[in-house]
Amino acid sequence: MQSTKLKPHICLLASPGMGHLIPVVELGKRLVAHHDVQVTVFVVASHDDASNSNVHAVPNNNNLFNAVTLPLANISSLVNPDASLGEKILVLMHKSLPALRSAISAMKFRPTALIVDFFGTEAMDVADEFGLLKYMFIASNAWFLACFIHAPAIDKKLLTDEHFNLEKPMELPGCMPVRFQDSLELFLHPNEPIFDFISSIGMKMSLSDGILVNTWDDLEPKTLGSLRDDNLLGRVCKAPVYAIGPLVRSPDVASPSTKTSPSDSRVIILDWLNEQPSQSVIYVSFGSGGTLSAKQMTELAWSLELSQQRFIWVVRPPVENDVSGSYLTVVDNNSAGKLEDYLPHGFLTRTDKVGLVVPEWAPQAEILAHPSVGGFLSHCGWNSTVESIVNGVPMIAWPLHAEQKMNATMLTEEIGVAFRSKELPTESLVTRQEIEMLVRKIMVDKEGHSSIRVRAMELKYGAQKATSNSGSSYKSLSQVAKQCEKSLQELVTLGQGA
Ligand code: UDP
Numbered sequence: 001m002q003s004t005k006l007k008p009h010i011c012l013l014a015s016p017g018m019g020h021l022i023p024v025v026e027l028g029k030r031l032v033a034h035h036d037v038q039v040t041v042f043v044v045a046s047h048d049d050a051s052n053s054n055v056h057a058v059p060n061n062n063n064l065f066n067a068v069t070l071p072l073a074n075i076s077s078l079v080n081p082d083a084s085l086g087e088k089i090l091v092l093m094h095k096s097l098p099a100l101r102s103a104i105s106a107m108k109f110r111p112t113a114l115i116v117d118f119f120g121t122e123a124m125d126v127a128d129e130f131g132l133l134k135y136m137f138i139a140s141n142a143w144f145l146a147c148f149i150h151a152p153a154i155d156k157k158l159l160t161d162e163h164f165n166l167e168k169p170m171e172l173p174g175c176m177p178v179r180f181q182d183s184l185e186l187f188l189h190p191n192e193p194i195f196d197f198i199s200s201i202g203m204k205m206s207l208s209d210g211i212l213v214n215t216w217d218d219l220e221p222k223t224l225g226s227l228r229d230d231n232l233l234g235r236v237c238k239a240p241v242y243a244i245g246p247l248v249r250s251p252d253v254a255s256p257s258t259k260t261s262p263s264d265s266r267v268i269i270l271d272w273l274n275e276q277p278s279q280s281v282i283y284v285s286f287g288s289g290g291t292l293s294a295k296q297m298t299e300l301a302w303s304l305e306l307s308q309q310r311f312i313w314v315v316r317p318p319v320e321n322d323v324s325g326s327y328l329t330v331v332d333n334n335s336a337g338k339l340e341d342y343l344p345h346g347f348l349t350r351t352d353k354v355g356l357v358v359p360e361w362a363p364q365a366e367i368l369a370h371p372s373v374g375g376f377l378s379h380c381g382w383n384s385t386v387e388s389i390v391n392g393v394p395m396i397a398w399p400l401h402a403e404q405k406m407n408a409t410m411l412t413e414e415i416g417v418a419f420r421s422k423e424l425p426t427e428s429l430v431t432r433q434e435i436e437m438l439v440r441k442i443m444v445d446k447e448g449h450s451s452i453r454v455r456a457m458e459l460k461y462g463a464q465k466a467t468s469n470s471g472s473s474y475k476s477l478s479q480v481a482k483q484c485e486k487s488l489q490e491l492v493t494l495g496q497g498a
């Protein structure tokens, strides 16, 4: 008679936004595919169509992978409409805790562990209530995690001193220092209540059963070393740190189809790429919510045209009435208008043969994996960064907000796989001449082009090695799965299994 082995049931909680949802779903899929567990992903509903349709696009295979959407909580009375996106997500996650609690208690198969992402740290209390193992998932890199682990030790008095020089770096024990101007906004405003809240998240993470990070040992050896060293950041961070990345969508999995990117647009893009020479196309995109000022958009359009390089550019409506800069926006499909309204007169016709302008949303994972793509002008969101690295595509770093400035610094100064503008694009207008120079440097110029491309390929192979069956990330995730397996066996022994 065949006996069915009980598999540990791991729940994952994803906060809204594609930058969180995509890697959390991938983590769940990887656990199911390679580590003999069953998984439920809780998705906190948002008004973002793309996020919701992405989860619905996930197939339910053998009942081992399930996605459950928690109802959209009303936070309007709790948060100021002008509050930052991060603050809104934190409140939304807080308001979703009762729904998470009831969903867990109604489960047929008792979970063994709960993995929460950064904005859902509070949900670790729910894991405690049910006696589950609790893990953090960082949809970013170890350097970013190091900032949070270090945050409670930052001297607020020093930061608020009017003579304090913000260009002075934040010293992270055993890691590359972070320039305050590159770090998160909140580090610049230590007297805001959010600063203490974030510090408390750092402490809470340290008390979890483990922190899973979308990075890999070879990519950030120094920072990971510090987080694991009892004489450096490991002194504060008591939880084991598991580098389990890169987690990216495989290109053969269909991208979410949204109102603005019907599947035929995907076919048009991929057919067009098939016609282009190898590594000849630069892909330009600012993540799931980034956009430019009207002036900056004009400069970018001219630079692409002047560079005479092939391109795919994901365009969103610009921010109106501004002088310079680049922004995060909430995508409002209804306000999109026509592309011609905000691109230079005649641009679409003149670049018809060499470029594709895609409104709002493109199948990025598939584009970056295409052999015709040779460069990526990116806002440096961590998922975009990782997607570029796993495909060996060098980048032009154009950070907008959150930890993107840190990512851009890491890519240009530490890893050496990107070039960037002299001034931050959020601080001043980047001229068409400068962007054209960067595009040519990455796509054609002998000097920059060949060395950065070699570096990009080295990183690509390092990433492949990490997730191979004997690789460091594979082994790290196995350790987590084994811990869950052990906990399940203990419960079975106590008669509290499923
Ligand atoms: N899988 C599953 N349910 C899902 C998605 C994936 O059980 O909804 C499992 C399934 O066993 C599948 C494997 O994960 O064969 C790999 O899935 P996929 O190729 O989509 O993802 P990858 O891990 O290659 O990115």
Ligand code: UDP
Pocket (backbone or CB within 6 Å): 017, 018, 019, 020, 022, 255, 285, 286, 287, 288, 289, 314, 360, 361, 362, 363, 364, 365, 380, 381, 382, 383, 384, 385, 387
């Ligand atoms: N993305 C996409 N098409 C787009 C824009 C974004 O598929 O037109 C995906 C992208 O591949 C990545 C995610 O959305 O996986 C964005 O995450 P990232 O961390 O790069 O940036 P964020 O959107 O969180 O700023």
